[in-house]
Amino acid sequence: MKGSRFKLNQNHAPIHEALETFRRMRVVPFDVPGHKRGRGNPELTEFLGQKCVGVDVNSMKPLDNLCHPVSVIREAEELAADAFGAAHAFLMVGGTTSSVQTMVLTACKRGDEIILPRNVHRSVLNALVLCGAIPVYVNPEVDQRLGISLGMQREQVAKAIKEHPKAVAVLVNNPTYYGICSDLRAIVKMAHEAGMMCLVDEAHGTHFYFGGGLPVSAMEAGADMASVSMHKSGGSLTQSSLLLTGPDVHAGYVRQIINLTQTTSGSYLLMSSLDISRRNLAQRGRQIFHQVADMAEYAREEINAIGGYYAFGKELVNGNSVFDFDITKLSVHTLDIGLAGIEVYDILRDEYDIQIEFGDIGNILAYLSIGDRAQEVERLVSALAEIRRRFQTDGTGLLSQEYIDPQVVTSPQDAFYADKCSLPLRETEGMVCSEFVMCYPPGIPILAPGERITAEILDYIEYAKAKGCNMTGPEDPDILKLNVLTGR
Structure with a gap:
């Protein structure tokens, strides 16, 4: 690709090419998956097609291994890193949820503080439940007309860094679901000057790496890690994602963190879709x-x-x-x-x-x-x-607020694993929640473990349910009850 910004041959798709070679070999399968190239499940083969199930295969020497790539997967990751301007790229088959959780688990240990906006995807808070890190929220400004939360203000980030000098990282949404971007370059600079990592949830920003006139991408801004949903604006199969890292992040350690939670049976359908989609974006x-x-x-x-x-x-x-x-x-x-x-x-x-x-x-x-x-x-x-x-009708009585400031009482991990009881929704006012409540999409929690339940939050939950929002998170599927901490 003469005259391009790429250093490697972006016309190459090594995983896809290896699968095509494998298909032509007509290897007899005495391994998993058990459908044996679709023969054992004709209805599935009819539904997905022989070309698809024929390359739904397990790791083997010619096709590499996602847990410890040394050949075609490693080459695909190097091409992805080159295309996105990263020091390293990891193919992720657990969605951007797994990418986001890897970022947090790489940066944080139990008791560490991490600075972040409260309007993060639930995957961020899930990671805090897993590792025991403590959130320091930079509560976003709200556009009163639209009822949406905006980005992180520079002075609020600077204040949080000053007040929490031992925090290990700052996490930024780039962009939010609605397209709002913070001053990423400035936030990266502030984080690095304070000795903190800058992590970027870039689930909705794949195109920033390939579009003119679009906001700055995480890697261009100097961030340490970024989670990129290739399956959203990048065109790959659902559940496929990339995790990008900068030059100062130890790639070997990141791989160890990934392997704590990611499957050992990586889907070649997902990986090849990442490979082909990266090539498509690099070319066009x-x-x-x-x-x-x-x-x-x-x-x-x-x-x-x-x-x-x-x-x-x-x-x-x-x-x-x-x-x-x-x-x-x-x-x-x-x-x-x-x-x-x-x-x-x-x-x-x-x-x-x-x-x-x-x-x-x-x-x-x-x-x-x-x-x-x-x-x-x-x-x-x-x-x-x-x-x-x-x-069109009279809008009297409609709510507009999308974000309610949380009252954080305890860490997400402590609240999630604490002794709890289940109470009817309206009886939980004033108590501390031990589970998530959210509308999905976008998956930004209305309540997270460790937060005080207020009348305003209960009004919002009931209103959202009445309007038909898809509510998820609680143990009770009908969200008539909530789990709360006992004695709080």
Whole structure:
């Protein structure tokens, strides 16, 4: 790729090529998986196709081993690192959840403090449950009109670092689900000057590495580690992800951390999809994401012209809590037509056969990426116009808040494993929660283990349930009860 920024031959896809060679060899399988290239499960083969099940294979010498790669997987990881500008890249088959947890477990041990915004994905807090680290929250500013949490303000991060000089890391969302970006370069600089690592949850920022005019990527900003959801905007299969590390991170130790929790039977379907998708982005990513950004900007203009909706964009940028905005994110505020975002989400699916990424209390997100076409964007815009005409109502009584400041009483690990009891929802006010409660997506906890349950939080949970949000987390699937700490 003459004249490109890449040092390696990005036209190469070593895992994919090794699987194609293996397919042609017609090896007799006396190993797992037990379906034996699909012969033992004809219904599965018919559903997925022979080409797919034929390469659903186990680790073997010609195909390398994800736990300790020395050949084709190692080469695929080197190509990924080169494509993303990282010192090292790890292929992850447990989703970006496993990437995020690896970052936290690499940086933190029991009792260590980690500075982070509270509007993190549950995978971050799950990692704190596992390792026993203590969260130091930089509570984000909230956009009062949109009801969404914004980025980390520089002065708030600096204050947290000053007040917690023994913290081991700062974790940043880049971007948030809604496309909001913090001043990542400044935060990295502050963390490093304080001797702390900077970890970046970049689940929704794969395209930052391949698009012109988009916010800075974690590796470009000098972050130590970044979790990248290739299956979101990068085009790989669901559950496949990358973990990127900078030059000052010990790759061997990171591999040990990964192997604590990641499967020893890595899916070659997932790994080959990462390999092929990385090649696709290296070859065509800049052109593709330019087109995606253009589609999103067009959709924003058209939706705002309908009236009643607010498809927000770079006008939110204020140089601090909204340092930058990901223009590929098509986030739309719906409350001004009298409908919660989740209600618009349901109408789009049930009435118009349009599945968007999520709806929350006040907003919807239509996820645009490499597979979208202009005609589908037009269909979405037309449907939103019809929804306003058919379903607009008085919005009196609608809630808008997406983020409620937590009252942290104890660490997530201590709360999760403490003695607990189950009480009816309204009887838990004032008590300390020992489990998660969240709307999924986006998977940002309303309550996390160790946090005080307030009347405001209970109102929010009941409202979200009534509006049809997909509520997850508690042991009680109906969320009529919550587990709380006894004696607190």
